[in-house]
Amino acid sequence: MKTRMALVEAIRARVLHADEHVTVVDKPPGLATTRGNGVDVSVYDLRHALDSEYVVHRLDRDTSGVLVLARTAFAANRLNAMFAKKSRMDFTEIMRADMERGDAPSLSNDPVVKTYWALTSNPPPRGARSGWIEAPLTEVGDGDGYSTARLVGGWRVYDAKGGGVVVGTGESMRDKSNDAGSPASKAAMTHFKVLASAGEDGPTLLELTPITGRKHQLRVHLAKALSSPIIGDYKYGFNDRRAPWKSRFTDIESADVESEKESDFWRKLRRASLRGVSKIPLHLHARALQFVHPESGVSTRVVAEPPPHFAAALRAFDLKF
The missing domain is CATH 3.30.2350.10 (Pseudouridine synthase)
Structure with a gap:
């Protein structure tokens, strides 16, 4: 109670x-x-x-x-x-418009635009500062009531500011969408932008805009297609044993909470989130959401500051933008 x-x-x-x-x-x-x-x-x-x-x-x-x-x-x-609602623009059109500007995705037709922040273990490949991940996904049950998202078939990573050059490509598990009883693959696309990075191989703050809304889309796209897993995402490939900066995360989750009561609250939530295991928490934050108000029809944008553990990590690595 x-x-x-x-x-x-x-x-x-x-x-x-x-x-x-x-x-x-x-x-x-x-x-x-x-x-x-x-x-x-x-x-x-x-x-x-x-x-x-x-x-x-x-x-x-x-x-x-x-x-x-x-x-x-x-x-x-x-x-x-x-x-x-899915975006009314074709993926190719979205990327072309983006490359002409070299920055944010063109989503003027979408009634909902989501913006996330993710702190990843390393920067995107080949120096890409912004671009697109186009990688279809499917869901696979793990037998205990949970499911895991996986890449299916071919995927590509495009560097928007590099004129659309492909900086990453690969082939994942065979697409079994036409096999009886197999889950269908679904198109999935994510725009990414580097906001700050702690060196060439250090933790990196990314701004993400999902064009589609598949389960665990951002987590899988970053870990498997971009080879930049989100810090704390052990489910999809983050490995803290390879992180020389792991010690900086020790008890970091309440570092900027002044109230002892609030600090205790955050610690309890962290224990619940990590199921009682001593691990680094997930560094994925729904930073902003823009939507058309259902009554007035006015475009409304709401922004949330990152939680204590995320904000403290940004300070610990001096990630400014």
Whole structure:
């Protein structure tokens, strides 16, 4: 009961935007979005404390940042349709427009634009500062109620500022989408941009814009296609034994929390997130979300500051941008 009350208090304090139709919160890492295996309490369970009825999209349990809830059925229906909508531009058109500018993706037709920050163990290959990852994905069950995302078939990484040159390519597991009983592969595309890096081989802060919304898309694209796994993402290839800078993460998660009460709260969430194992937490943060307001039709952008462990890591490696 005390833990639930602490979560209610914490989640109310993290409301970023609220009106008659929508609530936007900064979800802390370690708190699941919805109910599931091994989940004691989720944002869905706490929705009434936020005067909301519907959770319209998800963030992974260990991912922090901007999360949208709807207060009315009308808003939920509008928002669900927006989040389900795919980009109306062909991938080739998006990349061409991006390369002409050499910077951010062209997503003017999308009612929802997500921006993430990821702290990776190393920079992208061949000095790429921004570009695209085009790599289809599929989901494979692991037998205990969970699933893993995998690359399927051929994939490519493009350097946007290099005129679209391919800086990475590969072939993953055979595409079995036409085999009976096999899960279909789904197109998946991510735009990346380097914001800061601690040297040629050190931790790197990336800004990510997913064009599609596949399960664990960012985590797999970075680890498998970009060969730059997210720090703390042990599921998809991060290996702290190879990290000479691992010691800098010791007890870093509460380094910038002044309140002892808040510090204790963050430690408990971290233990829940890591299932009691002493490991580095996932450094993936939903930094911003831009969406068309379901009632007014006005484009609304909400930004969330990174959680304590992420912010402390940025300071520890002097990552400024």
